Amino acid sequence: MSEIEALLREELRGQPPYGAPQLDVPVQLNTNENAFAIPEDVAAVVAEFIGRELRGLNRYPDRDAVALRADLAAYLGHGLTADHVWAANGSNEILQQLLQAFGGPGRTVLGFMPSYSMHPLLARGTGTAFVDAGREDGYTLSPAYVARAIAAHDPDLVFLVSPNNPTGTALDPAVVEAAYEAARGVVVVDEAYAEFARDPGTTALRLLPGRRRLVVTRTLSKAFAFAGARVGYLAADPELVEKLLLVRLPYHLSSITQAAARGALACAAQLQAEVDELKHQRDRIVKHLRAKGLPVADSDANFVLVGGLTDAAAVWRLILDRGVLIRDVGLPGRLRVTAGTEEETTALLDAFEAAMTDRPEYFATDAEQIEQHSEESKLREPHRAHRPHHG
Structure with a gap:
């Protein structure tokens, strides 16, 4: 073991970084x-939004990205406001902030693999124990299976993915409801691919009212062809959103990123x-x-x-x-x-x-x-x- 390796946190030693060929x-x-x-007409709109910010780059951005959050809320609908939404540099940063705020040393997050492989890596990076409950035959999840897993492990957070990566299958909303009822902690539904669902009604956004521990994460990377811009966001109870400000870095979302995202949202149709x-x-x-x-x-x-x-x-x-x-x-x-x-x-x-x-x-x-x-x-x-x- 090298001198640097010996200084590394034990759970990170010997681990490969995230990547793909x-x-x-x-x-x-x-x-x-x-x-x-990005189509030419959309690119022109995005460039216009960015252009408005260029002369002011000597100043820090809006650290809470209020205008962007308002635009995201309007896009999502379901009666959401800017106070229900939080944005960051990709949904991975959103998930990391959730783990920083509600996970950490001595706490656990429950996942159902095979699923998005960044979940255990983000857990490790934040000192949160990751527990894999696996899946049923055919890589499916039923309400009863999820509820039993939560009862058995009593996690501080639960990660669900709908549509799931890599299987591509969407969850029955009953699974999310069962998870929420069984859990005492935060239930996160990762909906990075939600816009591609055959039935838009499967989104967990409609389950948010009255469920203060439920979080739905989204991204502009997929449906908006904005992977290079790195913009992710979540919808949740305003109090939960407010708590994320405790762990977000100052001015974490640049003026350019905020403007580009607002331009893309203006061209959602x-x-x-x-x-x-x-x-x-x-x-x-x-x-x-x-x-x-x-x-x-x-x-x-x-x-x-x-x-x-x-x-x-x-x-x-x-x-x-x-x-x-x-x-x-x-x-x-x-x-x-x-x-x-x-x-x-x-x-x-x-x-x-x-x-x-x-x-x-x-x-x-x-x-x-x-x-x-x-x-x-x-x-x-x-x-x-x-x-x-x-x-």
């Missing part, structure tokens, strides 16, 4: 980014058209691969989890060899693919077809093979459930 290939469908660049196109391409992937005999779950996100692979790592390489980068999230027999433009999605599907033709032994496409492979995957899954994945 970024390779220079023609089609990159591995990090769940929005495939569409234009950007929704691209969301609809990505949903179409997502459903196209599901339909096409199912027709080829692969088990693919319906998705409420901008990505799809593809199953029925006897050797996921080998299939990942075959797809990459054809110029398409997708994501091995560490789940046996499964790969995650992001919905792209029509051309990118076509390239993805062509790559899968070519791989299935060239190496059919890597694909389980009949019912008996799929069932057998699924049972084998369940046995191996606990050993790989925490393999980090990006996006």
Whole structure:
């Protein structure tokens, strides 16, 4: 152990940093980014908002981002006001602030893996113990299962993800209600992909009234094609929002970031058209691969989890060899693919077809093979459930 390693906090020693391979290939469908660049008319509006701030960059920004929070509240609806909303540099910072305020040494956060891999990493970084309650068959969660897990572990925070990453499935609102009733602490519903849901009514935003410990987190990275701007936010009871000011850094959200986000929100209607196109391409992937005999779950996100692979790592390489980068999230027999433009999605599907033709032994496409492979995957899954994945 090096001198520096010895000085590091014990729970951080030997841990890898968060990341994912970024390779220079023609089609990159591995990090769940929005495939569409900001349209020219939207870019012009964002530039106008930013331009208003340039002369005043000698001054600190509004440290509480009140105008941005008001715009976010108006976008969300559900009777929310600026006091119900908090914003930060990506939803990861939002989650970190929640852990800083309500977690920490001697406290626990309960998660249900496989899910967003930053949750245990953020917990570790804030000295919060992360407890993985796992999932039911098919990576599902029922109200009873979640309630039992909360009763068994008595966590200070609960992390739920809807739509879940990497499975793409949305939670039944009854699961959130059950979690809230069972928990004594803060219940966080991570809705980074909410705008892609097939049923918008599944959002936990409608459950906020009367539930002062419930938090719904969102981001502009996905639906707004704003990943490079790093803007995340939450909706919660105003008192809970107020407590986050105890841990936020002074002037944490720059004037430029606030202005850019307000410009994007002003163009929400234009950007929704691209969301609809990505949903179409997502459903196209599901339909096409199912027709080829692969088990693919319906998705409420901008990505799809593809199953029925006897050797996921080998299939990942075959797809990459054809110029398409997708994501091995560490789940046996499964790969995650992001919905792209029509051309990118076509390239993805062509790559899968070519791989299935060239190496059919890597694909389980009949019912008996799929069932057998699924049972084998369940046995191996606990050993790989925490393999980090990006996006």
